[in-house]
Amino acid sequence: MQNDNLVEIEDVEFGYGDRPVLKGINLTARRGQVIAIMGSSGCGKTTLLRLIGGQIKPGQGKVRVAGESLGELDSAGLYRLRRKMGMLFQFGALFTDISVFDNVAFQLREHTDLPEDAIRDLVLMKLHAVGLRGAAQLMPAELSGGMARRVALARAIALDPMLVMYDEPFAGLDPISLGVTGNLIRRLTDTLGLTSLVVTHDVQESLKIVDYVYFVSEGVIVAEGTAAEIRASGLPYVHQFVHGEADGPVPFHYPAPSYADDLRLGGQSA
């Protein structure tokens, strides 16, 4: 029987050198859902995606995708699993020396023996799905930020993956592109039967499209729930994040000595 959870993360710890980034994360992503992983910059969200993609290995704990434990896979096994995953990088990461068409065709040419006619049809279908069939012959340098993100999305779904990961898909987009990208993520997840993992700090846009949210802070999950539960949450960290308050559990000021001491005010408090 197929497991309902496509991604399972159990007690995962990870650090860069002596600096711990993730300190015992537990997370599951059910098939067919859009899951958001939220948190402030530098809290370890992108690291989580890299762990799920097998680009880095956890110090402790297990990461399972489609029932396969990434830590136990050899290089060939990892590459086989990655063919069933797509990833949208923060700024698209399109190959700048080839056209939009060739970017989307890249995986099809690398991993299949399809004739060029079939590749052409598939690429145009994927580009049509993101509204950029007309831009097939453009070079990446000729695209706006939003268009590049959509081409990267078309490329990510080229092989009809079971899981698509999005790293900050809303960063730096104008309001129109923001809405278009959000709707695309939801629509593609539903129509293609994907599972989507969205790493973001854009609360308002992502709460419109997600099924479930995990909040990460200082390497641990501090809150989780549906979009409605998150909006109604009374937890100080979630409240500060959802309402964009400058000060709260996440302080405005970087840790520093006393302000008065720094200004040499003779011990008067700031």
Place this chain on the structure above:
Amino acid sequence: MLKRSIENLGNRTIQGVWRIGFAARFFVAMLLHSGTAFRRFGLTIREMYFTGVLSLIIILVSGLFVGMVLGLQGYETLQTYGSEEALGILVALSLVRELGPVVAALLFASRAGSAITAEIGLMKATEQLSAMEMMAVDPIARVVAPRFWAGVISMPLLAALFSAMGIFGGYLVGVQLIGVDEGAFWSQMRSAVDFEQDILNGVIKSVVFGIAITTIALFEGYDAPPTAEGVSGATTRTVVTSSLVVLALDFVLTAFMFRGLS
């Protein structure tokens, strides 16, 4: 203060050893993944265009001028001993044995090596290499290995063209401008230049230089910190390290190849 200095020295040594180890693993991985570069030779041909064909102008023009200078300087020296007909030998041997492989390699490091490092470094900084990994395509096989073999194949061809243009430059100055006997220029050159001792050894040198420069350029790009400053530093290191390595290797190879010749 002393403790800090010793710590810094230790850290730098560890970093240096770690980097050498990483470079060795990178080189082995590149060789192990070279199958793609030959199975899909179109990828290698494409890179040969960027590293080889686009380096032609600087190689050919430099070769011509180096040969012309050799013609002038050589004539002046040989004239002192009344053997100006040996100008062809002097020009050809200087170019085929030393100047062709070495100067072409130095130019190749500046023109193509720096471009390779900048390209790979920027691909890393813009997450193109990560994207490739996530698409289950190994960047070492798809990006690095074809560039390596393109460099290794291009380098001896460029060195040969450099030498050919240099000899032509020497001919222009020596025969056409100064008036050295044309028959003596070519016939003495043909009789004195040995295929195995001179031409083949020159080719071996340029292949070794090609391997060294391309490996350094690719490694520096792959290992570059993904920032503007990181890529710029890596590009500089490619040119400086490659140039020094070429000169050092040239000495070692020359010592082995030409030892004992009269």
